[in-house]
Amino acid sequence: MRREALVLTLMATTATADVTFTPVEVPEHYYTGGWEHFVGGGLASFDCNGDTLPELYAAGGETPALLLRNTSVPGGVIRFEASTPDALALSGVIGAYPLDFDADGFMDLAVLRVGENRLLKGGPDCSFAAFDLGFASGDRWTTAFAATWEDKQSLPTLAFGNYVDRANPEGPFRACDINYLYRPDRDRYGAPVALEPGFCPLSMLFSDWNSSGQADLRVSNDRHYYVDGGAEQLWQLSPKLRLYDHADGWQDHKLWGMGIAARDLDRDGRQEVFLTSMGDQRLQRWTGPGPRFEDVPYDLGTTAHRPYSGGDGRPSTGWHVAFGDVQNDGLDDVFIAKGNVEQMPGSAMEDPNNLLIQTEDGTFIEAGETSGLGSLHRGRGAVMTDLNADGLLDIAVVNRRAPLEVWQNLTVDTGAWVALSITQPGPNRNGVGGWIEVASDPVTGPWMTREITRGGGHAGGSAGFEHFGLGKTETAFVRVIWPDGATSAVIEARPNQAISLIRNGKGLKIED
Secondary structure, X not given: OOHHHHHHHHHHHHHHOOOOEEXXXXXXXXXXXXXXXXXXXXXXXXXXXOOOOOEEEXXXXXXXXXXXXXXXXXXXXXXXXXOOOOOOOOOOEEEEEEEOOOOOOOOEEEEEEEEEOEEEEEEHHHXXXXXXXXXXXXXXXXXXXXXXXXXXXXXXXXXXXXXXXOOOOOOOOOOEOOEEEEOEEOOEEOOOEEEOOOOOEEXXXXXXXXXXXXXXXXXXXXXXXXXXXXXXXXXXXXXXXXXXXXXXXOOOOOOEOXXXXXXXXXXXXXXXXXXXXXXXXXXXXXXXXXXXXXXXXXXXXXXXXXXXXXXOOOOOEEEEEEEXXXXXXXOOEEEEEEOOOOOOOOOXXXXXXXXXXEOOOOOEEEOHHHHOOOOOOEEEEEEEEOOOOOOXXXXXXXXXXXXXXXXXXXXXXXXXXXXXXXXXXXXXXXXXXXXXXXXXXXXXXXXXXXXXXXXXXXXXXXXXXXXXXXXXXXXXXXXXXXXXXXXXXXXXXXXXXXXXXXXXXXXEXXXX
């Protein structure tokens, strides 16, 4: 064996050998339905009963959606029980996203459906009811969502991405529906603003890609239905609603877009963007000028374009994508839920999920099979979050025509960690659009930066504590850049605990 190959083999063994996930039993739930449910199957995680452990809300398609209450003992085996209130037991659900619309401390839900979308108000003990906010979506096939708070608004701005126009007799190809932006008028929503052209989106994300203090809307579109003439999109919200184009530096990217996630992987203060697709998975870096993003080199190990097991060599199909540090070594890893749309002959049928482990030199190594996550079901939506408060990120996946799966992270000899949540007075209570930054040394850094967003992934997302792996550090320093641009003082946080931070002028107060 050549020396270079030996070194790479040893790096892979070191990086992935101890990463271990084991399946846990949960109530059985399937995502089912005909062609309108080939896509979707989202999963939302959020705490709805105040015990800090996240519940799961799983789309069901033609099957009623399911709320799983988290009954785990902190630090013990993950446990869930089915407990779905009538307001959530909806059919036709594509996915859902949690956010606190009215800043009352209870997490609400935006529910995406084949039919009429719903905004549901959360209440005590996981209760939900219809929101009276003047919102009306009409009968749509909604497959993407994102939310942000614009300046001086009491409610979030909402983006809904609509897939194929089912009423178009010449469809489904070249029959993409119109996307809509809902901006608040004081305490209610008025008529939506059309985001045209629409190219059949499967994911949307508001993100401040250049740290300007202004979030823009990235839209990832499914080339299978727009066929030609379409591309990935980036919308500027302010001062004028418009699409970025070549004159701004935006480059055309065409792919079978499924999911979006953003994270500063190399601690240079700029977020990378991961786009899942049929075929190559696309990790992109911002290169400028303007909103110019380019694919990272193939050698980085993130394309995940073919199955690593199952014996099917056809291209993979990626859906939900999530960043997270599964070993708490201070390096973010990537999870991708995989699975054929239904019976797409050009794509792999045996298509296992990916777990891409980041190494110290910034490359990624596949650990899906060795870690125990290589399910061959048709994966769709997913979450990567700490389900049992033991400081390790666990994983759950909604599957099409197969049971929902949950895996507990049992990796040993991991590094330190800290989990942080932020709240502020008034609207936008959870600081969406703000940033949490963590470093082991407040002078030399480098800072790990985390943008608080609602959207992205594939048809579902998480709200709650932001998890930071810290490696061997014995202390952590934290600061928050709030959505209005104010930067907090730096505070010291003891590792290996979940901490709620409250805005206190220019300071941060740790909640008792």
